[in-house]
Amino acid sequence: MTALLGPSGSGKTTLLRLISGLEELTEGRIYFDDEDATELAVQERQIGFVFQSYALFRHMTIAQNIAFGPRIRRMGIDIDQRVNELLELIELPGLGGRYPPQLSGGQRQRVALARALASNPRLLLLDEPFGALDPMIRKSVRKGLKAIIDKVGVTSILVTHDQEEAFDLADQIVIFNRGKVVQVGDRDQIRRSPATPFVLNFIDDVNQLPSNCQFVKRMGLKADKRLVMCRPSRVEVSAAPPTSTPKFAPAIVVDRVDIGSMIKYMLRFDDGVVIEMHLQGEEHERKQAFDLQQRVFVHVDSGLFWPFTPDEISSAPL
Numbered sequence: 001m002t003a004l005l006g007p008s009g010s011g012k013t014t015l016l017r018l019i020s021g022l023e024e025l026t027e028g029r030i031y032f033d034d035e036d037a038t039e040l041a042v043q044e045r046q047i048g049f050v051f052q053s054y055a056l057f058r059h060m061t062i063a064q065n066i067a068f069g070p071r072i073r074r075m076g077i078d079i080d081q082r083v084n085e086l087l088e089l090i091e092l093p094g095l096g097g098r099y100p101p102q103l104s105g106g107q108r109q110r111v112a113l114a115r116a117l118a119s120n121p122r123l124l125l126l127d128e129p130f131g132a133l134d135p136m137i138r139k140s141v142r143k144g145l146k147a148i149i150d151k152v153g154v155t156s157i158l159v160t161h162d163q164e165e166a167f168d169l170a171d172q173i174v175i176f177n178r179g180k181v182v183q184v185g186d187r188d189q190i191r192r193s194p195a196t197p198f199v200l201n202f203i204d205d206v207n208q209l210p211s212n213c214q215f216v217k218r219m220g221l222k223a224d225k226r227l228v229m230c231r232p233s234r235v236e237v238s239a240a241p242p243t244s245t246p247k248f249a250p251a252i253v254v255d256r257v258d259i260g261s262m263i264k265y266m267l268r269f270d271d272g273v274v275i276e277m278h279l280q281g282e283e284h285e286r287k288q289a290f291d292l293q294q295r296v297f298v299h300v301d302s303g304l305f306w307p308f309t310p311d312e313i314s315s316a317p318l
Helices: 012-020 060-074 079-089 105-117 134-154 161-171 187-192 199-201 214-218 283-286
Strands: 004-006 047-052 123-127 156-160 172-177 180-185 207-210 225-231 236-238 249-261 262-269 274-280 297-298 306-308
Touching: 004 012, 004 207, 012 047, 012 156, 012 172, 047 105, 060 079, 060 105, 079 105, 079 214, 105 134, 134 161, 156 161, 161 187, 161 297, 172 187, 172 199, 180 187, 180 199, 180 207, 187 207, 199 225, 199 306, 207 214, 262 297
Parallel strands: 004 156, 004 172, 047 123, 123 156
Antiparallel strands: 172 180, 207 225, 225 306, 236 297, 249 262, 249 297, 262 274
């Protein structure tokens, strides 16, 4: 599975629609392996499509929805058997006689997936398939969808603007911005080595600071751009001036928020600049907890700062 990940308006769904044949190319070609598919009609491309809205036929039963593709294409298979196999696969056996409004959102999504798989597609396209689901159930539904796709073994392309969704599901991630691919890699490559300031800002929490602020200067960074960013997880804080480095800046703890297994601290320097520091729960237990209004000493390795300009992280369409 490949995920097309990026902000709204970056070109993800447009590319998906070009691959499926729902939009026409103005230039370039589309290949399925070595076959030029650019001029193929939609029905000739052997593609399954799962839309955010599911697009199920409300007047048809679940079984009729799943059977729709094979019947239209006159595939010459035992359609009833195929429907029953898919109902088993999506763990909804015996519900073929129900109608879409009688199912939950997660069940309708699985039916939409079964309908897309019914015609044995060589490629499965999923356009924001979890967007209509309650955030509370998305994670469990994601796991179910991933298990089904892995079992079927069909090559899949997922469009999403949700980083967690992409990292959870995809073997390969393609990051888009302003109609261009800005990085391709697996989740570890992208997290470990973001290619641009935009990628880092998009996939992770970051502190954005003026490059001429007290803290950045004390870390020894001389930036050629007016802003820098750094990850809150790489900020080091101690209750006393560190002996391991002369590069530190004093700050005051102004807020602390516990978010599940992570603790967020807000630190304000003497010049008024505020940054976040993140600690995981087990890391926090090993280190000293800090009190509100406590004076602390902050360090970030200068090599972990990313100088940038506002345009470099903008996702506004060109």
